[in-house]
Amino acid sequence: MxxxxxxxxxxxxxxxxxxxxxxxxxxxxLVGVASIAGMTWQVSVPHGQLPLAGGLAALVxxxxxxxxxxxxxxxDFSESVDELFDEVETVVKEMKxxxxxxxxxxxxxxxxxxxxxxxxxxxxxxGRRHSHLRDAWAADLYGNPESGQLPSFSRRRQMAAxxxxxxxxxxxxxxxxxxxxxxxxLLASWRGSRLAVFTPVxxxxxxxxxxxxxxxxxxxxxxxxxxxxAAYAAIKVLRKYRQIATPKRPERKTSSADSSER
Amino acid sequence: MAYxxxxxxxxxxxxxxxxxxxxxxxxxxxxxxLWGYKLTELTGLGSGTIYPIMExxxxxxxxxxxxxxxxxxxxxxxxxxxxxxTGRELAASAWKPRARAAATWSSRIAGQSGAS
Numbered sequence: 427m428x429x430x431x432x433x434x435x436x437x438x439x440x441x442x443x444x445x446x447x448x449x450x451x452x453x454x455x456l457v458g459v460a461s462i463a464g465m466t467w468q469v470s471v472p473h474g475q476l477p478l479a480g481g482l483a484a485l486v487x488x489x490x491x492x493x494x495x496x497x498x499x500x501x502d503f504s505e506s507v508d509e510l511f512d513e514v515e516t517v518v519k520e521m522k523x524x525x526x527x528x529x530x531x532x533x534x535x536x537x538x539x540x541x542x543x544x545x546x547x548x549x550x551x552x553g554r555r556h557s558h559l560r561d562a563w564a565a566d567l568y569g570n571p572e573s574g575q576l577p578s579f580s581r582r583r584q585m586a587a588x589x590x591x592x593x594x595x596x597x598x599x600x601x602x603x604x605x606x607x608x609x610x611x612l613l614a615s616w617r618g619s620r621l622a623v624f625t626p627v628x629x630x631x632x633x634x635x636x637x638x639x640x641x642x643x644x645x646x647x648x649x650x651x652x653x654x655x656a657a658y659a660a661i662k663v664l665r666k667y668r669q670i671a672t673p674k675r676p677e678r679k680t681s682s683a684d685s686s687e688r
Numbered sequence: 689m690a691y692x693x694x695x696x697x698x699x700x701x702x703x704x705x706x707x708x709x710x711x712x713x714x715x716x717x718x719x720x721x722l723w724g725y726k727l728t729e730l731t732g733l734g735s736g737t738i739y740p741i742m743e744x745x746x747x748x749x750x751x752x753x754x755x756x757x758x759x760x761x762x763x764x765x766x767x768x769x770x771x772x773x774t775g776r777e778l779a780a781s782a783w784k785p786r787a788r789a790a791a792t793w794s795s796r797i798a799g800q801s802g803a804s
Binding site for chain 2: 556558559561562563564565566568569570571577584585587588589590591592595596599668669
């Protein structure tokens, strides 16, 4: 808005250059005169339409003259037009600022929604067993509350994507734990380990006996030995990998206890 | 009754990320416990690596977790992690072989430089 209390030159100094109304009107009149002259003297204009061109020119000139008259008649006319321009400019600026703010807010909302969706997805993937991690993951998005500064969007997105990865890995660990359980039981048991070594050997011995007889068993003795050694080595390696101590042979029940009962 | 392989579940594979996490937890101030975000900042590991390790350590009793109290306003409560007694032993043993190897190598290098 224009400050009416300030001097006109101060007002002008504080604003951008804008042509005065008078200059606009004069320019308008000159253009009108030039166009009329052009229309009148142009060869392409038929002589029959000259009165029409003359009438239009007169109308333009009358409009220009009336504007000049208005401008002269009311001294504050140009100021009013300037005010109008100022208002229009202010409104446009406000609209731009609002639009920009809306755009930033929308983008921020979109980003926040993306990050929250990823964290929520991670919570769903983690399952009931790891449900306690949901709050932990959501809290991580706030960064270090003591510093009072939120992590950047890229950092939060990275954290949220990492949470999804963590959820999948937790589920995979659970499944792997479940799958290893019978193997661990077998490796930790003396009888189970023996069974794991002798079962394949016994099965193959039976097959060889049924197909080739006792002679086949002798000819395939080296293969049977390799199978037994491989099974034994596999158990040893798995015990080391799973960090399971070699089980001790279970003590046999003494026969004296049985005899005392009798 | 625990299944025969229960012993195996108490063990944890000592990888470099596990060592880093144990080191960070061992050096943490008891009055200022660590949580997931802080651990990622300290170790440089992603949350996709940190949380499975924390779950494994917690399940095996090396780490205890507690939810932030009182619940803060305007954000979810954090989950603080602390080493237990066995966890401290594990953290101490985690860096021993490396420290021994480093000492051996540094003594060798010092010996070589002294000889030359």
